[in-house]
Amino acid sequence: MKKLPMTAGGxxxxxxxxxxxxxxxxxxxxxxxAEAREHGDLSENAEYHSARERQGFIxxxxxxxxxxxxxxxxxxxxxxxGKDVKFGATVTLxxxxxxxxxxxxIVGIDEADIKxxxxxxxxxxxxxxxxKSVGDVCDIVTPGKGHKSYEIIEVNYK
Numbered sequence: 001m002k003k004l005p006m007t008a009g010g011x012x013x014x015x016x017x018x019x020x021x022x023x024x025x026x027x028x029x030x031x032x033x034a035e036a037r038e039h040g041d042l043s044e045n046a047e048y049h050s051a052r053e054r055q056g057f058i059x060x061x062x063x064x065x066x067x068x069x070x071x072x073x074x075x076x077x078x079x080x081x082g083k084d085v086k087f088g089a090t091v092t093l094x095x096x097x098x099x100x101x102x103x104x105x106i107v108g109i110d111e112a113d114i115k116x117x118x119x120x121x122x123x124x125x126x127x128x129x130x131x132k133s134v135g136d137v138c139d140i141v142t143p144g145k146g147h148k149s150y151e152i153i154e155v156n157y158k
Contacts, residue, residue, distance in 0.1 A: 003073040005087050005121060006108030011072050014110060018065040021058055029055045068110060077105075080157040085129045087121055092154035096137070101153075106130075125150075 006014075029051055036048035077088035085091055090105040104119035106129065112120035119126050128140045129152070138150045 001071055004068055004071045004108060004110075005073050005075055006111060007077055007088060008074050010108050010111035011069070011074050014065055014069055014072070018062065018069065021062050021065070025058050026062075029058055077157055082157070083133045083155060085132050085152065085155055087130075088157060089129075090156040090158060091129055091152060092156075093138070093150040094153055096149040096151060102150075 032051040033048065033055065036045055036051050039045055039047065075088050080086065080088050085106070087106055090103060092101060092103045094101055102117075104114075104117050104125070106121055106126045107118045109120045109122050112118050112123070121127075121130075124140050124142060125138070128138045132138055132152055134152050134155055136152050138152065139147065140150075141147050
């Protein structure tokens with residue numbers, strides 16, 4: 001069973017979503033199904049079919065979340081240190097073309113949100129950064145921007 005690295009915050013978000021699906025959404029869809037059944041013929045009842053689809057989605061997501069939570073390997077970022085980039089690091093980079101500074105924290109795949117500076121461990125940039133340290137240059141090819149080059153100017157574990 002492949003472990004899924006994630007931060008404590010990432011695990012909490014998955015657990016909160018699972019709790020919401022089990023204790024709120026599941027009961028709402030059961031109620032919607034009961035109401036739709038009261039309308040008679042189920043073969044032509046759009047409300048019933050919609051509720052069944054929603055129920056399938058919810059149950060599938062519950063199964064997916066339970067699996068991810070079971071395989072979670074929580075990395076306590078505040079206990080990490082070092083000069084090399086690894087999971088949990090907050091890395092400050094300079095774009096070699098534009099001299100723009102950008103900062104990303106390398107997190108688990110379910111936590112990634114580029115707008116918040118959370119970079120998936122499986123992204124091309126994160127894979128290129130792992131093992132490098134301050135002063136190293138990282139070259140990557142991205143689908144949208146082509147060849148990019150970044151210099152690492154800071155590595156933090158906070």
